[in-house]
Amino acid sequence: MLELKNICFSADGKEILKNINLTIDDAKFIVITGPNGSGKSTLAKIIAGIITPDSGQILLDGQDITELGITERARAGISFAFQQPVRFKGVTVKDLITLASGQELSTADACQYLAEVGMCAKDYIDREVNSSLSGGELKRIEIATVMARKTKLTLFDEPEAGIDLWSFQNLINVFEKMHEEIQGSIMIISHQERILDIADQVVLLSAGEVKQIGTKEEVLPGLFGMETGCRYFMGGNK
Amino acid sequence: MLNDIVKNLLQEVSGMMNIPTTGAFNIRNNGKSEGRHSTENIDIVPKADGTGLDIYVKPFTKNEDVHIPALITQDGVKEVVYNDFHIGEGAEITIIAGCGIHNCGCDDSVHEGIHRFFVGKNAKIVYLEKHIGEGDGNGKRIINPQTHIEAEENAYVEMDTVQLKGVDSTKRISSAVLKDGATIVIKEKIMTHGEQYAETSFDVNLDGTGSSAKLISRSVARDNSRQLFRSKINGNAECYGHSECDAIIMDNGVVAAEPEITANHVDASLIHEAAIGKIAGDQLTKLMTLGLTEKEAEAQIINGFLK
Numbered sequence: 001m002l003e004l005k006n007i008c009f010s011a012d013g014k015e016i017l018k019n020i021n022l023t024i025d026d027a028k029f030i031v032i033t034g035p036n037g038s039g040k041s042t043l044a045k046i047i048a049g050i051i052t053p054d055s056g057q058i059l060l061d062g063q064d065i066t067e068l069g070i071t072e073r074a075r076a077g078i079s080f081a082f083q084q085p086v087r088f089k090g091v092t093v094k095d096l097i098t099l100a101s102g103q104e105l106s107t108a109d110a111c112q113y114l115a116e117v118g119m120c121a122k123d124y125i126d127r128e129v130n131s132s133l134s135g136g137e138l139k140r141i142e143i144a145t146v147m148a149r150k151t152k153l154t155l156f157d158e159p160e161a162g163i164d165l166w167s168f169q170n171l172i173n174v175f176e177k178m179h180e181e182i183q184g185s186i187m188i189i190s191h192q193e194r195i196l197d198i199a200d201q202v203v204l205l206s207a208g209e210v211k212q213i214g215t216k217e218e219v220l221p222g223l224f225g226m227e228t229g230c231r232y233f234m235g236g237n238k
Numbered sequence: 239m240l241n242d243i244v245k246n247l248l249q250e251v252s253g254m255m256n257i258p259t260t261g262a263f264n265i266r267n268n269g270k271s272e273g274r275h276s277t278e279n280i281d282i283v284p285k286a287d288g289t290g291l292d293i294y295v296k297p298f299t300k301n302e303d304v305h306i307p308a309l310i311t312q313d314g315v316k317e318v319v320y321n322d323f324h325i326g327e328g329a330e331i332t333i334i335a336g337c338g339i340h341n342c343g344c345d346d347s348v349h350e351g352i353h354r355f356f357v358g359k360n361a362k363i364v365y366l367e368k369h370i371g372e373g374d375g376n377g378k379r380i381i382n383p384q385t386h387i388e389a390e391e392n393a394y395v396e397m398d399t400v401q402l403k404g405v406d407s408t409k410r411i412s413s414a415v416l417k418d419g420a421t422i423v424i425k426e427k428i429m430t431h432g433e434q435y436a437e438t439s440f441d442v443n444l445d446g447t448g449s450s451a452k453l454i455s456r457s458v459a460r461d462n463s464r465q466l467f468r469s470k471i472n473g474n475a476e477c478y479g480h481s482e483c484d485a486i487i488m489d490n491g492v493v494a495a496e497p498e499i500t501a502n503h504v505d506a507s508l509i510h511e512a513a514i515g516k517i518a519g520d521q522l523t524k525l526m527t528l529g530l531t532e533k534e535a536e537a538q539i540i541n542g543f544l545k
């Protein structure tokens with residue numbers, strides 16, 4: 001279980017997160033949504049230890065991890081798929097997946113993760129994670145990488161970005177399978193209604209504040225009340 | 239019989255475990271030949287004045303390797319070696335050169351290897367060169383290789399050069415002149431530590447129509463080490479030239495890149511790219527989110543970069 005208590009963060013004199021309180025229960029699937037610039041990525045980075053909040057507390061299974069660095073949090077069981085995956089010259093897809101899994105992996109094992117994100121493993125496993133890969137390919141490799149970690153909490157920042165419609169259904173399957181197999185908590189930052197559909201809980205963030213927490217049906221109407229709200233939704237409304 | 243120091247160094251430089259009994263090779267140690275062998279197609283002939291070797295590869299020789307490692311395992315050895323490669327038309331071979339210096343003494347050891355390649359029409363060669371310094375003496379390990387290539391029509395030359403540890407000072411000078419349709423690919427990987435200094439200089443003349451050159455340098459400068467990368471490509475015909483210098487600096491490392499590209503022909507297409515900087519912060523962050531420490535992440539990134 002992850003608990004955020006009174007998290008505040010400012011940068012350049014601007015309040016980016018204002019007193020965030022949020023709990024992600026074990027084995028829960030939550031989606032964070034909200035307009036661009038509302039602070040979603042910042043929140044994920046605070047959970048992963050990449051950004052240190054100005055105040056507030058972060059607890060993982062009751063243990064205070066606020067002071068822990070990125071490495072310790074990763075080892076404590078937090079994984080994070082970046083909104084913008086990082087490119088590396090010379091580091092291959094297999095290297096990344098192997099590092100993520102924390103153990104020697106056979107090529108067949110590593111390929112399994114790629115297959116799950118709908119990539120033909122033999123075409124990619126020895127490729128360098130460099131600028132020769134397209135945005136959508138990088139995103140899927142990023143997802144395969146965090147899947148290999150099998151941690152109790154996994155954060156995905158806009159995993160659907162750059163992924164075509166055909167692969168999208170695959171992605172939904174990936175999240176559902178992960179949820180079942182690891183029995184861990186999953187937090188996805190997303191604007192996609194089909195991802196909201198499978199969430200246990202939807203959290204609406206706006207201007208650095210939690211505006212609403214509830215089911216998709218409860219939260220969606222709130223979105224349309226917001227000035228910029230519905231424009232960010234690709235999936236249409238109901 | 240080779241002693242263990244020589245054997246280890248030999249293996250590091252050339253991959254050979256001992257003096258082979260077949261194939262074309264010459265093993266040089268402290269200025270003397272420890273073994274030499276020619277084959278039907280590849281003749282290795284010492285120069286009359288003792289300054290090096292002439293290596294003759296018959297036209298259309300295929301699937302053969304030439305090993306010519308040069309080792310220095312005593313301190314205070316200073317040598318200049320001239321090796322000339324005469325590659326016959328249509329031959330396709332791999333040449334494994336390289337130099338290792340083991341210096342436990344207090345006097346500097348210096349190897350200057352001057353290699354000239356005369357590559358015949360349609361020939362295809364891969365030239366591998368690995369430079370290593372070891373031993374704990376105060377004497378410096380200095381390697382200054384020169385590679386001069388003349389590539390005839392449609393010849394293909396690939397040169398892979400690696401220097402990852404222990405060489406205190408190096409000045410590497412490479413030049414190439416390419417005729418019609420000839421191609422050269424040079425890949426260089428360098429890592430410097432401590433107070434080391436490495437200098438690289440490429441000088442390529444693309445004289446022939448359809449000739450092309452690709453120079454790729456990847457380097458890491460750590461501690462107080464310094465590196466200078468110079469490349470000069472002259473496009474004198476319809477040709478394609480590309481040089482790329484990619485360097486990571488750490489600690490107080492210094493890297494300078496001085497590219498020069500000159501198009502002397504309206505159909506010459508020349509590109510230079512240079513990027514120098516420390517390891518990108520987001521690369522470290524990504525690997526740390528996978529559970530690596532900052533040091534481990536750094537090692538992985540450098541490893542991949544120089545792979």
Ligand SMILES: Nc1ncnc2c1ncn2[C@@H]1O[C@H](COP(=O)(O)OP(=O)(O)O)[C@@H](O)[C@H]1O
Nearest residue numbers: 011012016034035036037038039040041042043
């Ligand atoms: N390091 C920073 N310095 C200044 N402003 C920042 C910094 N990081 C994020 N911001 C700003 O904070 C706001 C929230 O950003 P972000 O968390 O990326 O939003 P979201 O992911 O919801 O689109 C944006 O206005 C962004 O420009």
Ligand SMILES: [Mg+2]
Nearest residue numbers: 040041083157
């Ligand atoms: Mg974002």
